[in-house]
Ligand SMILES: Nc1ncnc2c1ncn2[C@@H]1O[C@H](COP(=O)(O)OP(=O)(O)O)[C@@H](O)[C@H]1O
């Protein structure tokens with residue numbers, strides 16, 4: 001698939017994806033499913049102890065919502081559901097049911113006020129990314145000191161590090177001592193959170209490696225259930241919450257000073273930068289060609305990661321399908 005795309009030929013899959021350009025899920029207005037909260041990517045319908053996370057096709061980057069990418073919500077929801085199963089032995093997750101390609105029914109948790117970022121490489125292009133900070137002279141990251149002389153996209157010699165950020169409009173790095181001082185978690189809770197995050201990441205790296213992929217970094221969200229049990233929430237190891245590189249070309253491209261081949265959101269961030277985008281500046285036009293190209297990247301990641309064929313739905317009306325598949329979760 002990737003090869004034919006590079007050669008400029010159109011595959012059946014690509015044609016099927018194009019059919020969803022017009023009906024990509026920009027927003028939802030589902031009936032009788034509870035109160036709706038609109039996140040950057042998900043619409044969350046809450047009904048007491050239960051929430052329904054609907055992954056839309058919205059594409060955000062640099063904290064801006066840019067466009068919709070056909071079938072991206074399905075990729076996110078299905079990849080996340082697959083990973084929740086893979087890591088179930090490490091910790092419980094919020095998943096109750098996955099009744100639709102784009103929706104997951106979850107236990108509503110008391111969410112941690114920080115996002116747990118784990119990084120194994122010096123990567124990134126946003127203001128909180130390890131590389132941008134390192135290149136500006138920062139050597140201390142949330143209690144981890146990095147050595148001099150590291151190159152962009154190099155693997156961290158110390159192994160994976162935790163660089164938590166606050167959850168808000170704009171994420172900011174926060175040291176573990178600050179997390180405890182500000183009452184976001186007790187020391188004992190933070191110890192458990194960090195231990196679990198590193199275990200999840202280690203397992204994620206192993207599984208990714210077996211599929212020819214490098215899990216570069218990721219962001220976890222966790223919360224506590226009614227019994228006070230630490231539980232994995234939101235999404236896990238998706239191409240929105242993680243960076244993925246293709247393993248086979250990594251070393252050679254690093255040596256040549258080229259960006260790794262990426263199958264995640266970073267691809268879109270780099271594309272925006274190439275168009276000259278800067279924070280606060282004019283926004284480049286996102287054409288349908290770019291939307292399809294992004295969709296093919298997401299689908300490629302889905303197929304490589306899960307080892308399963310991505311099934312393009314027959315019905316282009318995603319909203320109607322959601323409403324049908326969520327019937328048993330209606331509250332009125
Ligand atoms: N089990 C859960 N309980 C409560 N909130 C959750 C749970 N899982 C995810 N969330 C929250 O639902 C929202 C998902 O929407 P999303 O578009 O990802 O939001 P954001 O704009 O914060 O990235 C996030 O605010 C996330 O923290």
Ligand SMILES: [Mg+2]
Nearest residue numbers: 039040041234
């Ligand atoms: Mg999110």
